[in-house]
Amino acid sequence: MAxxxxxxxSCRAAGRLVCIHRVRSCSSxxxxxxxYVCVFDKSALKFSHQQRLFRTSAVSCGQIVQFKLSDxxxxxxxxxxxxWYIKEGDTxxxxxxxxxxxxxxxxxxxxxxxxxxxxxxxxxxxxxxxxGKPLVDIEIDASKGVASEEDVVETPPMSHEEHxxxxxxxxxxLATPAVRRLAMENNIKLSEVVxxxxxxxxxxxDILNYLAKQTGAILPPSPKAEIAPPQRKAEAxxxxxxxxxRKIPVPVSRPIAFAGxxxxxxxxxxxxxxxxxxxxxxxxxxxxxxxxxDLTQLVQLREELKPLAEIxxxxxxxxxxxxxxxxxxxxxxxxxxxxxxxxCQNVTYKASHNIGVAMDTEQGLIVPNVKxxxxxxxxxIAVELNRLQSLGSAGQLGTSDLTGGTxxxxxxxxxxxxxxxxxxxxxxxxxxxxxxxxxxxxxxSKGEVFKAQIMNVSWSADHRIIDGATMARFSNxxxxxLENPASMLLDLK
Amino acid sequence: MRxxxxxxxxxxxxxxxxxxxxxxxxxKACFWSTASGGLIIQSVSNDVxxxxxxxxxxxxxxxxxxxxxxxxxxxxxxVVIGRHQNPWQECNLRLLRQKNIKLARRRSGGGTVYHDLGxxxxxFFTTRKKYERMENLKLVxxxxxxxxxxxxxxxxxxxxxxxxxxxxxxxxxxxxGRTSAYHHCTLLCNADKxxxxxxxxxxxxxxxxxATPSVPALVKNLFEEDPSLTSExxxxxxxxEYAVQHQIDHHITLINPADExxxxxxxxxxxxxxxxxxxxxxxxxxxxxxxLNMVYKDSILDVKVNMDVKHGRIEVCNIDLPEQWLPxxxxxxxxxxxxxxxxxxxxxTTLVTTLLRVCPQDDELHTRWSLLCENIIRLM
Numbered sequence: 001m002a003x004x005x006x007x008x009x010s011c012r013a014a015g016r017l018v019c020i021h022r023v024r025s026c027s028s029x030x031x032x033x034x035x036y037v038c039v040f041d042k043s044a045l046k047f048s049h050q051q052r053l054f055r056t057s058a059v060s061c062g063q064i065v066q067f068k069l070s071d072x073x074x075x076x077x078x079x080x081x082x083x084w085y086i087k088e089g090d091t092x093x094x095x096x097x098x099x100x101x102x103x104x105x106x107x108x109x110x111x112x113x114x115x116x117x118x119x120x121x122x123x124x125x126x127x128x129x130x131x132g133k134p135l136v137d138i139e140i141d142a143s144k145g146v147a148s149e150e151d152v153v154e155t156p157p158m159s160h161e162e163h164x165x166x167x168x169x170x171x172x173x174l175a176t177p178a179v180r181r182l183a184m185e186n187n188i189k190l191s192e193v194v195x196x197x198x199x200x201x202x203x204x205x206d207i208l209n210y211l212a213k214q215t216g217a218i219l220p221p222s223p224k225a226e227i228a229p230p231q232r233k234a235e236a237x238x239x240x241x242x243x244x245x246r247k248i249p250v251p252v253s254r255p256i257a258f259a260g261x262x263x264x265x266x267x268x269x270x271x272x273x274x275x276x277x278x279x280x281x282x283x284x285x286x287x288x289x290x291x292x293x294d295l296t297q298l299v300q301l302r303e304e305l306k307p308l309a310e311i312x313x314x315x316x317x318x319x320x321x322x323x324x325x326x327x328x329x330x331x332x333x334x335x336x337x338x339x340x341x342x343x344c345q346n347v348t349y350k351a352s353h354n355i356g357v358a359m360d361t362e363q364g365l366i367v368p369n370v371k372x373x374x375x376x377x378x379x380x381i382a383v384e385l386n387r388l389q390s391l392g393s394a395g396q397l398g399t400s401d402l403t404g405g406t407x408x409x410x411x412x413x414x415x416x417x418x419x420x421x422x423x424x425x426x427x428x429x430x431x432x433x434x435x436x437x438x439x440x441x442x443x444x445s446k447g448e449v450f451k452a453q454i455m456n457v458s459w460s461a462d463h464r465i466i467d468g469a470t471m472a473r474f475s476n477x478x479x480x481x482l483e484n485p486a487s488m489l490l491d492l493k
Numbered sequence: 494m495r496x497x498x499x500x501x502x503x504x505x506x507x508x509x510x511x512x513x514x515x516x517x518x519x520x521k522a523c524f525w526s527t528a529s530g531g532l533i534i535q536s537v538s539n540d541v542x543x544x545x546x547x548x549x550x551x552x553x554x555x556x557x558x559x560x561x562x563x564x565x566x567x568x569x570x571x572v573v574i575g576r577h578q579n580p581w582q583e584c585n586l587r588l589l590r591q592k593n594i595k596l597a598r599r600r601s602g603g604g605t606v607y608h609d610l611g612x613x614x615x616x617f618f619t620t621r622k623k624y625e626r627m628e629n630l631k632l633v634x635x636x637x638x639x640x641x642x643x644x645x646x647x648x649x650x651x652x653x654x655x656x657x658x659x660x661x662x663x664x665x666x667x668x669x670g671r672t673s674a675y676h677h678c679t680l681l682c683n684a685d686k687x688x689x690x691x692x693x694x695x696x697x698x699x700x701x702x703x704a705t706p707s708v709p710a711l712v713k714n715l716f717e718e719d720p721s722l723t724s725e726x727x728x729x730x731x732x733x734e735y736a737v738q739h740q741i742d743h744h745i746t747l748i749n750p751a752d753e754x755x756x757x758x759x760x761x762x763x764x765x766x767x768x769x770x771x772x773x774x775x776x777x778x779x780x781x782x783x784x785l786n787m788v789y790k791d792s793i794l795d796v797k798v799n800m801d802v803k804h805g806r807i808e809v810c811n812i813d814l815p816e817q818w819l820p821x822x823x824x825x826x827x828x829x830x831x832x833x834x835x836x837x838x839x840x841x842t843t844l845v846t847t848l849l850r851v852c853p854q855d856d857e858l859h860t861r862w863s864l865l866c867e868n869i870i871r872l873m
Contacts, residue, residue, distance in 0.1 A: 073669070074626070100576070102576070105602050106601070106668070107576045107577070109670050111671045277847050277848075396590060399846055399866055426850045
């Protein structure tokens with residue numbers, strides 16, 4: 001008890017700190033009120049906070065305990081350490097996973113027996129570890145004493161009792177610090193939980209059963225389970241008001257603790273390459289040009305042709321028409337299918353129309369291209385698109401599919417949107433973004449309102465070699481082919 | 494109180510209501526039990542990820558103190574590697590991708606196996622204390638002998654089951670947690686041995702790793718020994734023997750691994766098992782040291798490549814190219830981009846093709862770049 005008094009006096013100064021910290025981490029007004037209980041009930045604090053407070057007040061109570069590798073079963077004496085889940089300096093709680101070891105086709109997850117801070121790892125990856133020998137050194141709070149083999153803490157050799165008593169309304173409850181933490185996180189009064197352990201000790205299972213009864217949900221044994229269906233997450237928050245609702249039917253408002261942390265990841269691989277490409281793209285002076293296309297006739301045409309294509313085993317979308325029309329337009333305005341060299345000294349007019357189609361995959365934006373559209377029929381383009389799409393979704397596109405593009409169309413409309421401001425993909429000089437097709441009212445030549453299928457297109461072009469007039473004329477030509485598909489027949493090569 | 498609880502829960506149908514009302518009365522997570530000593534369940538799905546997720550779920554959530562569980566499952570073609578294994582070392586990844594065979598990493602240890610519908614999987618769930626692999630395998634052997642007494646099957650010390658003293662028909666692996674454990678094994682009834690041997694052979698050369706290696710074995714199907722046998726018969730025989738030994742009804746409960754209300758959290762587990770980070774990223778650190786023989790303009794270039802891969806990502810990358818074969822700026826850009834990138838053909842393809850956009854527009858350069866990159870990608 002002497003040590004408790006000493007701790008109490010040193011803690012009193014930090015008492016307010018203790019409680020504020022408690023509020024932040026477990027969001028319970030109850031603990032502000034029970035300030036003195038907080039101070040007495042020092043082991044109810046999460047160990048790491050306690051550690052920090054003790055350090056600031058220059059009282060160190062940590063005791064290094066060697067956590068030995070327990071028996072694996074089947075007479076196994078040695079295992080190979082395969083993966084560490086923690087490193088030196090990490091804080092662990094009882095039942096947290098420490099490492100993964102392997103022995104003769106069996107993979108074993110070793111969990112911590114104590115709450116504490118990891119001070120030393122006795123093995124590296126691929127080392128042989130021995131049963132009964134120390135695995136890690138954990139620094140735990142001295143007042144808790146040395147835990148024995150079982151998960152529930154027994155009487156320690158120290159003078160303090162390892163079970164601290166929660167004195168609420170004169171009712172003593174026995175529970176380990178890990179169990180207390182679980183109770184506090186879920187706003188459960190230990191006095192209301194029925195203990196099934198020795199001396200009516202409250203075990204973790206008792207808390208979980210109590211919670212299950214409250215929320216009607218089935219909870220996993222580990223308090224750290226991230227997996228919880230949405231309705232259970234919603235349940236956990238109102239668990240406290242529901243609990244209180246039994247006595248006082250007023251929802252308790254408490255500061256919402258947001259335990260999220262920023263996550264920083266390095267930019268690697270494909271993303272890094274995109275950074276480089278887009279930075280280069282920005283150096284291109286872009287100008288934009290947008291227009292509206294009436295696709296009513298094309299929609300009808302596609303409906304007629306779709307079954308024909310299906311008979312041949314091909315899915316026909318609108319893209320093959322857009323691509324072919326673009327190629328026909330590029331024949332008239334070849335500057336849009338060109339490339340400007342690095343020093344802007346030379347313009348190369350590309351002979352092939354390799355029209356890229358932007359695809360959204362799990363990794364992000366990839367742009368495979370259909371080669372030589374100028375010699376392909378609409379059906380050929382459809383076949384090729386099908387092939388690229390299935391490879392793209394399987395993540396199996398080859399380098400030749402992804403290189404050599406000269407012009408790009410991005411059908412962002414399949415996801416949504418009308419007007420866009422696409423970014424040119426170097427070394428190309430133009431790009432078109434297609435919005436979604438919407439049914440809108442329009443006036444026909446007779447002045448009557450009719451239902452039109454309208455799609456918006458937004459072009460971007462390199463203003464160093466392309467002027468607005470060229471872009472506009474190309475767009476008008478492309479538009480005319482699509483608004484009147486029969487006209488494509490006249491110019492088909 | 495119960496009404497409020499019911500209202501708050503997201504219940505899809507009255508049937509689910511009834512399920513959960515039973516559950517409320519017995520708060521420990523064992524839905525289907527009738528307080529008997531054992532439970533036999535069979536998956537209706539052939540998806541390897543869903544079935545592995547069921548194993549995880551039972552391991553994490555079910556209380557096995559009062560009853561043990563036998564889980565029966567079969568998968569459509571898949572290669573399953575052990576927890577600490579290296580997929581590049583264990584199987585022919587290119588062949589897997591071509592044939593659309595799934596690759597999964599299980600949480601238990603052990604070696605690589607090929608699953609298809611001609612292979613039966615059995616998982617014995619017990620508490621950690623009652624973990625006993627030999628007993629389980631003896632049960633299987635007993636069941637097989639009861640079905641076909643003339644079968645010469647026995648269990649070895651390595652926990653394999655051999656047919657005719659030489660052919661392996663079953664491999665074993667296990668996972669031990671804090672309170673529960675499971676032991677699962679395969680059983681070859683009528684699997685495609687041709688595909689099995691071709692996918693389990695890795696063409697990879699120059700790979701150095703401490704990952705658990707598989708021990709190749711001569712295999713045989715039980716079907717070859719007795720053509721009247723089917724997977725269903727084997728499952729049934731084993732279930733019957735389990736029922737006898739655990740003194741329970743010979744009743745197999747079918748479960749759907751996609752049922753989120755029955756198995757809350759199962760879809761998250763299924764998704765995690767399919768992530769690149771789990772399947773490839775959990776590979777122990779390894780190094781690749783090989784020589785690319787590139788045919789370029791009537792000559793063969795020998796290009797030494799050395800890479801260190803950790804967590805499935807390239808940590809260190811060295812490519813020994815002839816001087817000035819690629820402009821130095823471009824070469825360093827390639828090495829810089831590969832470092833930290835996934836050791837994955839798709840990721841590398843998109844990376845190198847994207848980088849090509851900011852290179853000088855030179856056909857010769859493009860050809861060299863494509864040649865080099867394609868060879869590197871072929872390694873993965």
